Amino acid sequence: MRKISALLALAAASLCATAAHAATTNLVKNGDFELTSNGTSKQLNEGTYARADRTYLTDWSSKGYNFVLNGNNIDDTNAATALALWGPNSYSGAGPKNGLGASPTGGNVLAADWDYFPGPVTQQVSGLVPGQAYTLSFSYGAAQQVGFKGDNPVNYWDVSLGNSKQQTASLANVSQGFTGWHQASMTFTATDSSELLSFMAKGSPTGAPPFMLLDGVSLVSAVPEPSTWGMLIGGLGLLGFMARRRKAAVAV
Ligand SMILES: [Ca+2]
Secondary structure, eight states: OHHHHHHHHHHHHHHHHHHHHHHTOOOSTTTTOOOBSSOSSEEEOOTTOOOTTEEOBTTOEEOSSEEEEETTSTTOTTSSOSOOBSSTTHHHHOSOOOOOOOOTTOSEEEEEOSSSSOOOEEEEEESOOTTOEEEEEEEEEEEEBTTOOOOBOEEEEEEEETTEEEEOOOOOBOTTOBOOOEEEEEEEEOSSSEEEEEEEEEEEOTTSOEEEEEEEEEEEESSOOHHHHHHHHHHHHHHHHHHHHHHHHHHO
């Protein structure tokens, strides 16, 4: 009997491990923005025309005034970057102590202007199960381009998966400020096996150059995957069988 209990415990542990694995498979590729075609701290190419001074984000498409920036020198105007944001290092370390720095997941971050030629950053996500719920999570914040001033009271991301659209909480940013990194979590239900994931920077009013920041994008199943359910049901059946056998043994 002790042997059977140990076996059952082992089976339960492996089931839990399988369920945990299935639930944590990130369906978004390059969700941390670390893979690029031509280095970082550059504006993103649009379409198929690759400019020498720009770069592509692997697995993503971009339209509009969007950049991939190195989170470690995002506010360093001395670094060879296409764009810097107000932060502690702006103008040789004499910038505003607004706390701008690396994202929670580190490395590169996506930066999108919602005022000047705004456009979405998208990825076609495959491996979805229609009707199934998915949790989309990411880090985001708002900052302002070096050299410009003015409050940005409204900054948020419009996020869509297929035809379903949601938006993040709005972040208020003061002139030359940084809102800090915030965490977003949204639930989407897939309607197809492959759908377009889209991030579009939004805000108001116009006239004070803003930048929305994004990093650590992850889309995972909100429920155990069907194969896992099958294993769970099989496991429960086995437990029932064991219980019946045990009862029979006691009766004899
Ligand atoms: Ca990153």
